[in-house]
Amino acid sequence: MSVKAIAKRFVELCNQGKNFDVMREMYSDDIVSVEGGGKETAGKEAVIRKSEVWASGLTLHGEKVLGPYYNLAADTKDQFAVHFTFDITPKSTGKRISQDEVAIYTVKDGKIVREQFFYEEGW
Numbered sequence: 001m002s003v004k005a006i007a008k009r010f011v012e013l014c015n016q017g018k019n020f021d022v023m024r025e026m027y028s029d030d031i032v033s034v035e036g037g038g039k040e041t042a043g044k045e046a047v048i049r050k051s052e053v054w055a056s057g058l059t060l061h062g063e064k065v066l067g068p069y070y071n072l073a074a075d076t077k078d079q080f081a082v083h084f085t086f087d088i089t090p091k092s093t094g095k096r097i098s099q100d101e102v103a104i105y106t107v108k109d110g111k112i113v114r115e116q117f118f119y120e121e122g123w
Contacts, residue, residue, distance in 0.1 A: 003107045007068035007080035010105070010112075014065040014082070023048050028111035036101070036119040047115075061096070062087040079106050 001009075006026060013022045023044070033047045034040050041050050067082035086099040099119075106114040 001110045003078055003080060004068075004070070006107055006110070006112070007070070007082075007105070010080075011065050011068055011082060014063065014084075017063065019063075020048065020051070023051065026112050028108070028113045031112060032114050034114070034116040036117050057091050059089040059091070060086065061089065078108060079104055081105070 010022055010026060013019070013025075027044050027047065029044045030042070031044055031047050032040055032042050033050065041047050064085045065082055066085075068080040069082070070077075070080055081102060081104045084099075084101050084103065086101075087096070088099055089096045101120075102118045104116050104118075105112050
């Protein structure tokens with residue numbers, strides 16, 4: 001599957017609320033996930049677990065995923081980016097908020113091998 005086909009399927013599934021299906025289907029066993037603060041999590045099961053912990057700490061009211069976006073430079077043709085907007089209520093505060101983030105995904109051999117997240121300042 002091409003990077004563009006993977007990216008389009010990724011966005012399609014996420015917009016259907018199937019983020020964990022994306023992880024199980026499209027992530028490499030050796031994926032590395034990098035949070036906005038630089039913390040890295042390695043391995044498919046560990047990355048899925050990290051996301052499950054995040055999701056368990058909030059109520060998700062909705063999600064919108066824009067993209068995919070591409071940088072066509074020769075050294076980045078294996079990457080795509082997406083923009084997420086989450087409508088959430090963190091259980092710790094009970095205050096409903098909108099969280100925006102951008103993520104860059106790197107694809108190798110038909111699987112996503114790296115994800116890196118960027119957040120608004122102050123998040």
